[in-house]
Amino acid sequence: QILVNLIGNAVKFTERGEVAVKAGVASVESGCVTLRFEVADTGTGIPGDRLSALFSPFVQVDGSTTRKFGGTGLGLTIAKRLSALMGGQIGVNSVEHQGSTFWFTAAFGPETEAVSSAADQSTPLLGLKVLVVDDHSTNRLLVTTLLNSWRCRGCEARHAEEALAKLQEAASANDPFRVVLINLKAPEVDGVALCQRIKARAALARARLVMVTAMNRCGHDTTKMEQLGIAACLTKPLRQSHLRACLELLASAAQHPEEPVSMQVITQRLTAESDKQSVRILLAEDNAINQEVALAILGNAGYRIDVANNGAEAVMALRDTDYDLVLMDCQMPELDGYEATRQIRDSTSGVIWPKIPIIAMTANAMIGDREKCLDAGMDDYVVKPVQTRELVEVIERWLGLGKSRLA
Numbered sequence: 242q243i244l245v246n247l248i249g250n251a252v253k254f255t256e257r258g259e260v261a262v263k264a265g266v267a268s269v270e271s272g273c274v275t276l277r278f279e280v281a282d283t284g285t286g287i288p289g290d291r292l293s294a295l296f297s298p299f300v301q302v303d304g305s306t307t308r309k310f311g312g313t314g315l316g317l318t319i320a321k322r323l324s325a326l327m328g329g330q331i332g333v334n335s336v337e338h339q340g341s342t343f344w345f346t347a348a349f350g351p352e353t354e355a356v357s358s359a360a361d362q363s364t365p366l367l368g369l370k371v372l373v374v375d376d377h378s379t380n381r382l383l384v385t386t387l388l389n390s391w392r393c394r395g396c397e398a399r400h401a402e403e404a405l406a407k408l409q410e411a412a413s414a415n416d417p418f419r420v421v422l423i424n425l426k427a428p429e430v431d432g433v434a435l436c437q438r439i440k441a442r443a444a445l446a447r448a449r450l451v452m453v454t455a456m457n458r459c460g461h462d463t464t465k466m467e468q469l470g471i472a473a474c475l476t477k478p479l480r481q482s483h484l485r486a487c488l489e490l491l492a493s494a495a496q497h498p499e500e501p502v503s504m505q506v507i508t509q510r511l512t513a514e515s516d517k518q519s520v521r522i523l524l525a526e527d528n529a530i531n532q533e534v535a536l537a538i539l540g541n542a543g544y545r546i547d548v549a550n551n552g553a554e555a556v557m558a559l560r561d562t563d564y565d566l567v568l569m570d571c572q573m574p575e576l577d578g579y580e581a582t583r584q585i586r587d588s589t590s591g592v593i594w595p596k597i598p599i600i601a602m603t604a605n606a607m608i609g610d611r612e613k614c615l616d617a618g619m620d621d622y623v624v625k626p627v628q629t630r631e632l633v634e635v636i637e638r639w640l641g642l643g644k645s646r647l648a
Contacts, residue, residue, distance in 0.1 A: 243323050243331075244278060246316040247343045251282035258283025258340070261379050267346055274351055275329070279344045286337040295333060296321045320345065365492050366485070370394045370416065374404040374435065375424040375453075384422065387481060393488070401430035405438060405445075412444040420491055422475075425454035433469060440470045449491045451475060482543050520640060521562065524548050525555035525578065526570040526602070531625070535568065535602075538629050544636070552581025559585060559592040566639060569619060571603040578603075579617040586618040598639040602627060 244262070251260040260282045267277035287295065296317050317331075324331040328348035335341035371393050373384045381397040388395030396418070398404035404421070411417050421439065425432035432452055439445045449472040466474055473487050522544050526532050532548055539546050547562070549555035553576040555567065567585075571578040582599055584590050601614040604625045611622045621635050 243320045243345055244280070246320050247280040247345075250316070251280050251284065251341070251343070255282040255284035255340075259377075259379060272351060273328075274349045275346050276349060277344060277346050279342055281340065281342040283340040286339050287333065287335040287341055288337050289335075292333060292335060296331065365489050366391045366393050368392070368394060369420065369488065369492050370396070370411070370418045371420045371422060371488070372396050372398055372404060372407060372418045372448075373422045374398045374401070374427075374432075375422075376400055376427050377424070380424070384479070384484070387484065391485065391488075400427065401435040401438070404435060405442075408439065408445045408448065409442070417445075418448050420449045420451060420488060422451050422453055425452055436469050436471055446470075449473075449494075451487060451491075453477065453479060486543075520544055520565045522546050522566050522568065522636070523555060523558055523562075523564045524568045525552060525573065525581065526568070527551050527573045528570075531570070531602075535627065535632075538627065538632055539636075542633050542636075552576030552578055552584075555581050556584050556590065556592065559594070559597065560590075561593075563593045564597060566636060567597055567599045568636075569599050569601055571601055571614065578619075579613070582618045600635055600639065 248260065248262060260280065263279045263281070265277055267275040269275075321331045324345040324347060329346035331343070331345035333341055333343045366388075371388050373381050373388070373395060375381045375384070375397075376399055378399075381399075385395035385397055396407060398407055404423075408418055408421070423432040423435055427435070430438075432454070436450050436452070439448060439450065450470060451473045452466060452471050453475050455477055472491060475483055475487060522539060524532065524535050524539075524546055526535060526548065527550050536546055536548070547558065547564075549558050551573045552569075555569065556576070558564070559567070569578040569582060573581075576584075578601060585592050585597070585599065586595055588595055598621075599619045601619040601622045602625060603610060603614070603622070614622050620639060623632055623635055
């Protein structure tokens with residue numbers, strides 16, 4: 242609630258520039274972790290004589306803000322009280338006409354169990370050396386932080402000259418950058434000119450160049466970019482799933498040079514990644530370990546997953562939410578997968594989409610088991626222990642049919 246309020250205010254009063262949200266550990270003591278959150282903007286700023294009263298009820302910096310944006314100024318007072326209830330404080334640093342940084346702290350107990358991280362798992366991006374070229378410090382920080390969380394080796398360059406120097410230094414040390422992410426719009430030397438200068442140097446020419454540009458530019462400039470030797474084009478705002486998919490394709494291409502990856506192939510992959518974000522899958526599975534395995538597989542594949550712990554919960558979930566596909570364990574307490582599927586297929590069951598694709602997951606691989614699943618109304622069948630490629634292929638096959646195929 243505090244972040245929503247502070248971010249909303251920052252966006253409201255920032256006509257150009259940026260709104261940046263940061264979070265970090267402020268202190269750790271006596272089993273208590275204090276986190277500090279900051280919302281920084283490049284907006285109108287606040288006069289110094291107004292700062293001390295800013296968190297009092299019904300105080301606004303300028304009466305014209307009410308006429309332009311609405312509101313009473315009460316949101317900051319509520320944010321102050323919420324922060325205090327969480328054992329924290331709230332404050333602001335501001336320079337008029339330059340921007341403001343609102344911050345608050347909150348105290349938390351330590352996590353009792355280790356949280357698994359994507360960095361803990363095997364990744365094709367392990368050790369991939371990537372240079373991020375952008376004149377915007379926040380953009381560089383966000384991208385390199387993301388790269389390092391994937392166990393890449395992310396480095397930064399503020400402008401073309403620094404980028405060329407770092408590329409040459411790495412090549413001379415026999416540890417070249419494999420991928421260079423380049424912001425198209427840059428002062429002095431733009432992204433296109435930098436690409437030309439990189440490709441003109443034999444020692445640097447093997448680096449795969451990825452252009453980062455504004456919306457709707459990639460599709461129009463594909464031919465020109467391929468002629469410049471640009472391997473891929475990503476649009477802003479940069480999505481994690483798009484960046485990761487692009488880097489994985491480029492890393493794979495580097496390991497298999499006999500199978501070159503065109504910009505068209507990368508674009509198709511990114512389009513598929515976008516489609517996955519809108520897909521919702523329901524996993525009906527009572528075993529906690531099996532749940533974790535399926536969630537890991539499908540999460541890494543880019544899908545959003547909800548879990549039902551038995552068949553009855555699955556039927557209830559399908560009444561409330563318009564899912565695109567169900568993964569159904571056959572043996573579950575209360576209501577097994579077979580009976581749950583029969584209820585889902587019943588037009589009087591109240592589920593939103595009775596003909597939703599249902600994929601059976603069973604430990605049995607005996608003759609007749611597949612037929613039993615199909616007789617219950619299931620559409621397909623995978624055997625446990627589930628294999629990653631098989632599961633993803635089955636899901637993509639049925640999602641590719643679309644709702645119109647089964648309506």
